[in-house]
Amino acid sequence: MSETILPQTPPRMSATFDSYALAEIHRAAASGIYDIRGGGAKRKVPGFDDLLFLGASMSRYPLEGYREKCDTSVVLGTRFAKKPIELKIPITIAGMSFGALSAAAKEALGRGAGAMGTSTTTGDGGMTPEERGQSKTLIYQYLPSRYGMNLHHLKTADAIEIVVGQGAKPGGGGMLLGQKITDRVAQMRTLPKGIDQRSACRHPDWTGADDLELKIQELREITDWEKPIYLKVGASRPYYDVALAVKSGADVVVLDGMQGGTAATQDVFIEHIGIPTLAAIRPAVQALQDLGMHRKVQLVVSGGIRNGADVAKALALGADAVAIGTAAMVALGDNDPKWEEEYQKLGTTAGAYDDWQDGRDPAGISTQTPDLMKRLDPVEGGRRLANYLSVLTLETQTIARACGHNHVHNLEPEDLVALTVEAAAMAQVPLAGTGWIPGKTAL
Amino acid sequence: MMTIQTHKAAKNETVFDLSQTSVRDLNAFLHQLPDDIPCDPVRVTHLTGDHSVVAGVDADLDVQVDGHVGYFCGGMLRQARLTINGNAGQGVGSNIETGRIHVRGDASQSAGATGRGGLLVIEGNASARCGISLKGADIVVKGNIGHLSAFMAQSGRLVVFGDTGDSLGDSLYEAHIYVRGSVTSLGADCIAKEMRDEHRKELADLLEAAGEAGRIDVNDFTRYGSARQLYNFKVDNIGAY
Numbered sequence: 171m172s173e174t175i176l177p178q179t180p181p182r183m184s185a186t187f188d189s190y191a192l193a194e195i196h197r198a199a200a201s202g203i204y205d206i207r208g209g210g211a212k213r214k215v216p217g218f219d220d221l222l223f224l225g226a227s228m229s230r231y232p233l234e235g236y237r238e239k240c241d242t243s244v245v246l247g248t249r250f251a252k253k254p255i256e257l258k259i260p261i262t263i264a265g266m267s268f269g270a271l272s273a274a275a276k277e278a279l280g281r282g283a284g285a286m287g288t289s290t291t292t293g294d295g296g297m298t299p300e301e302r303g304q305s306k307t308l309i310y311q312y313l314p315s316r317y318g319m320n321l322h323h324l325k326t327a328d329a330i331e332i333v334v335g336q337g338a339k340p341g342g343g344g345m346l347l348g349q350k351i352t353d354r355v356a357q358m359r360t361l362p363k364g365i366d367q368r369s370a371c372r373h374p375d376w377t378g379a380d381d382l383e384l385k386i387q388e389l390r391e392i393t394d395w396e397k398p399i400y401l402k403v404g405a406s407r408p409y410y411d412v413a414l415a416v417k418s419g420a421d422v423v424v425l426d427g428m429q430g431g432t433a434a435t436q437d438v439f440i441e442h443i444g445i446p447t448l449a450a451i452r453p454a455v456q457a458l459q460d461l462g463m464h465r466k467v468q469l470v471v472s473g474g475i476r477n478g479a480d481v482a483k484a485l486a487l488g489a490d491a492v493a494i495g496t497a498a499m500v501a502l503g504d505n506d507p508k509w510e511e512e513y514q515k516l517g518t519t520a521g522a523y524d525d526w527q528d529g530r531d532p533a534g535i536s537t538q539t540p541d542l543m544k545r546l547d548p549v550e551g552g553r554r555l556a557n558y559l560s561v562l563t564l565e566t567q568t569i570a571r572a573c574g575h576n577h578v579h580n581l582e583p584e585d586l587v588a589l590t591v592e593a594a595a596m597a598q599v600p601l602a603g604t605g606w607i608p609g610k611t612a613l
Numbered sequence: 614m615m616t617i618q619t620h621k622a623a624k625n626e627t628v629f630d631l632s633q634t635s636v637r638d639l640n641a642f643l644h645q646l647p648d649d650i651p652c653d654p655v656r657v658t659h660l661t662g663d664h665s666v667v668a669g670v671d672a673d674l675d676v677q678v679d680g681h682v683g684y685f686c687g688g689m690l691r692q693a694r695l696t697i698n699g700n701a702g703q704g705v706g707s708n709i710e711t712g713r714i715h716v717r718g719d720a721s722q723s724a725g726a727t728g729r730g731g732l733l734v735i736e737g738n739a740s741a742r743c744g745i746s747l748k749g750a751d752i753v754v755k756g757n758i759g760h761l762s763a764f765m766a767q768s769g770r771l772v773v774f775g776d777t778g779d780s781l782g783d784s785l786y787e788a789h790i791y792v793r794g795s796v797t798s799l800g801a802d803c804i805a806k807e808m809r810d811e812h813r814k815e816l817a818d819l820l821e822a823a824g825e826a827g828r829i830d831v832n833d834f835t836r837y838g839s840a841r842q843l844y845n846f847k848v849d850n851i852g853a854y
Contacts (some may be wrong), residue, residue, distance in 0.1 A: 203846075316727040318744060321669055321710060348845050360729070360748040360767045361786060367843040368784070370765060374745040375704035375723035381684070384664050388685040388707075391640045392669030572664045 190333035205437040206345065206538065208270075208526025210338050210429040210474065210496060215446040217429070218480045219415075220593030221586050222602060226574040229398020233571040240567040241577040244491050246468045247398020247421040249330060250390065253397055254421075255307060255329050257491070258287030259563045260326050260578060261481055263555075264309045264426075264472050265331065266458045267293025267403070268366075269346055269355045270433030270526065271499075272543040273300045274551070275535045279503050280304030281552025286559040291331060291493070292452035293433075294344060294369050296358050297323040298585045304552070309400065312389070314343065314370040317359040321392070329422075330389055332382070334373075334411075337430030337473040340404025340444045344369030345527065379414040400424050405450035405473065412457040416467050424493065425454050427473030432472035432497040433536065434527030447473035447484075449596040452583075455488030464488065485566070487597060494562075501558035502551040503533045629654040632659040634744050635750065636666055642671045643693075662702065669697055687714045690731065706733040709750050722759065725752045728769060734823045744771040747788050753823040763790055763798065772819050774829070782837055790837040793829070802843045806836045 173593075183189065195204070224231035233240060247254040263283045268276050270293065277300035279280035282335030283290040296318015302596055310327030312319065325332065335341060346355075346367040356363040377383045386399050401415040402424035415423045427447025432440065451471055458464040471484045472493035484492045496504075507520040509532035516523070516530060526536035568576045573585045586596035587602040594601040595608035605611060629639045639657060645816050646652055652672040659667065660680030667676055671691035678686070680701035688707045697705070700718035709728040714723075719737035726742065728750025735752070741759035741775045744752045747766035754771075760778030766788035776794035783800020789812070790803075799805075808831075 186659065316708060316748070319708065319727070320729065321671060321691055321708075324669075324689070345846075362844070365786075366846050368765070370746065374742065374764075375685070375707045375726040384684040384703075388665040388668050388688050388704075391636065392689055394641060394644060395637075552678040 174364070179329065181595075182495070184237045194399065198431040206434055207437055207440070207524045207526040208431060208433050209440070210431040211441050211444075211446075212524075213441055215428065216596055217446060217474060217589065218446050218448060218483045219485050220448070220589045221597055222589060223479075223482070223569055223585050224587060225572040230574040232574050233474040233576060235568060235571055238571065239576060240570050242563055242567060244468075244579070246470070246491065247367040247400075249397065249398075249421040249463075249467055250419065251398040251421055251575060252394075252396045253327075253328075253398075254380070255289060255309075257289060257307065259463045259559065260485060260489075260566075261286075261475075261559055261562050262288050262309075262470065262491055262493045263290035263498050264430070265291035265333065265577055266495055266499075267295040267433065268298045268301065269293075269295040269317075269347075269351075269359070269538070271535060272537055272546065273298055273354075274543055274548040275499075275502060275549035277304050278546065278551030278555060279498060280308070281548060282501070282555025282559060285552065285556040286563070288559065291456040292327075293345075293545055295355065296320075297327070298358075304548075311402075314373045315368075316374070317367075319368070324389070326395060327399060328398065329398040330388070330393070331402055331424060332389075332420075333402045333420075334407070335404035335426075336402065336432060337404045337426030337428050337444055337447070338432035339435045339439045340406040341371065342435055342439050343371035344432070355538060369434045379418050382414075382418040390419075398422055398500070402426060402472070404428075404430075405447065405511070408445075408450040409453040409457045410530055412454040412469075413461060413555045416458065416461050416463050422468045422469060422470060423454065423458075424470045424472065425489075426493075427471070429474030430472050431499075431526075444545075446596070447471060447475075448593060451487040451489060452596070452598045457489075465490065478567075481562055481566045481571060482569040482578065482581055482587065484578075485578050486585050487583060490579065497558070498555055499535055501555045502535055503546060504535050506530070506533055509533055544563070625652065626654055626656055627655045628658060630659050631657060631661070631663055636663050639666065640668050640670070643667060643672060643676070646672055646674070660699070664702070667693070670695075681718070690714060700737070701735075705735075706750075709733060719756070720754075724754075725750055728752065730769075732822055738775070743771070746789070747771065751819055751822070753819055753825075755823075755825075757794065760797075761800070763788055763803075768791075770815065770819055772816065772823070772834075782839070784843065785837075785839040787839065789815065791819075791834040793834045794836065796835075796837070799837065802835055802840050804840045806838045808832070808834070808836045812836050813827075 246612045284306040288394045290305045291309040291349040309329045313333045398421040400422040401420035405427045433482035468490040470491045471489040512532035529537045531537040533544040586599040649723045657678045662683040664683035666686045673692045676695045678697045684701040685704045690709045690712045693712045698716045701720045703721045704723045706714045706725045706770030709731045711731045713732045716735045720739045722740040724739045724740045725733040727746045729748045733752045735754045739754045739757035739758045742760040743758040745764045748768040749768040751770045755774045757775035763782045767786040770789045781796045781798035785803045813831045
């Protein structure tokens, strides 16, 4: 008589304690240190993929894709500055520091942006000759640390971007680990070589919107009211932050969602503080509209922009331009599968590499190590970035024409529907196939 | 409309009367000094706490400000010698690069913040965050200073004749601090250090630059600097963060 074998309960992984959560607990228990990494939020959040465009049909008239003009130019800083920024495309390069990136990477960004008639932006650590030399339009970031900041650079910039926060870490400062503090980086930042460099989370000489208004006035006086003053905030309370930015006298507001990257901060910060880009745009635009300043104070949106559809969706929701950081790095060659063998040695894989803080980037971009830096040819990198920007622009125009617009700025929320209730609520557009906007219209 | 008057008492003096002209005109003038108008010194009068007075000036000249100034006076100064015959609001000498600023009265918070070079002398007291994020400038305060002064100061020297508030030199890098009075408390990684001959010499030179040569004994000061224990992140230091 054969023995009956009862089936066993199959192994079941916890949805709460999934493999990533378990691995993080093991890592934390072994090391006693939180995880520090670069990049933006990796968790899935409502985003631009949850929106679709309504192409022209009976009620709208489309434009011919290969014949009729669809303008992409944008002017930023028209409120007070004598010399606003005129760009050929509404896609700019976000602030990334020399130090976090190599000098060649900064040069490549300048080359690519310049070729496409758009701007690039300095970062924490000051302005390098490579970047200024190759950037036709260079935005100078004015950060809490004020590393490398001086009168000459301020006056040679085309615009000034006061950084209050960034989407990856609103409310947080930065950290550049010692292995990236070479002689040149240390000299620019007035720090000893090899130490961990902290970037302050607060500005040293102003503490609130009233003070900031006077700081902006000072910067305008220093630069003779010529240069636009941008104000960059991490998406957290966008309605109030944008309203205060307008009150403070900014010409342009840069709004960075949680998918926006950083060179280095705690993983818990990146994944749990701040709100998605999609959720931030409409409150920001609403603030501008309530103050009668929409299109007068320009809005630049960043954080997770990957393709022309993302650009078009941001513009349709009310942005005047977008900024790309992570995508620009990828265009230069970051996370390229050709370095897979070396990613494996670092315990990661192409596409997942985010230890931009530790200086061992196989692609030679987020590093100050000479042998690695040689891997990035700034001319070739610039060409790749220009190609990528060109594709983004063509894709954006394709969508705008399909929606019947002869300028990408004519895209509007009425061109959009949402695939999910969450996205419909955040973007304040109807759920696809319905007229329902959660919180706005009756079901 | 800019009004420029030549003062009778000094042949080459140019006077900006801020009751008649604007700070914008003053700064524009100082940014592009005309060849045909004698303007050394420049004197600024009739102030009402104006902000951004003498902002971003890069010129070898003397500027006398007769009155109290508001925020960010002398910001990003280069070369010039600026005297404020009154009190100064927040951020006086912010990011000074070279030159000299002399405040005859008191200064509000964040005096000399991020200063990279040059000298800031304050005859009275300074408030909180004096010398915050200092990057190479020298600051001499003849009165007291407030809390969180020299926070994250990287380079340069801060001299205080009087007392300091809480958390002096918190997260200090390589700036040198000399205090003659009492220190309410030291910030993270800031410690008292031995006063060696090179420090006595350094302090004596600073006192001389501030017009106090021979009047104050350098041995009355205590030197403070970084313990350099927090320069690289170590989990064992977590209690200090």
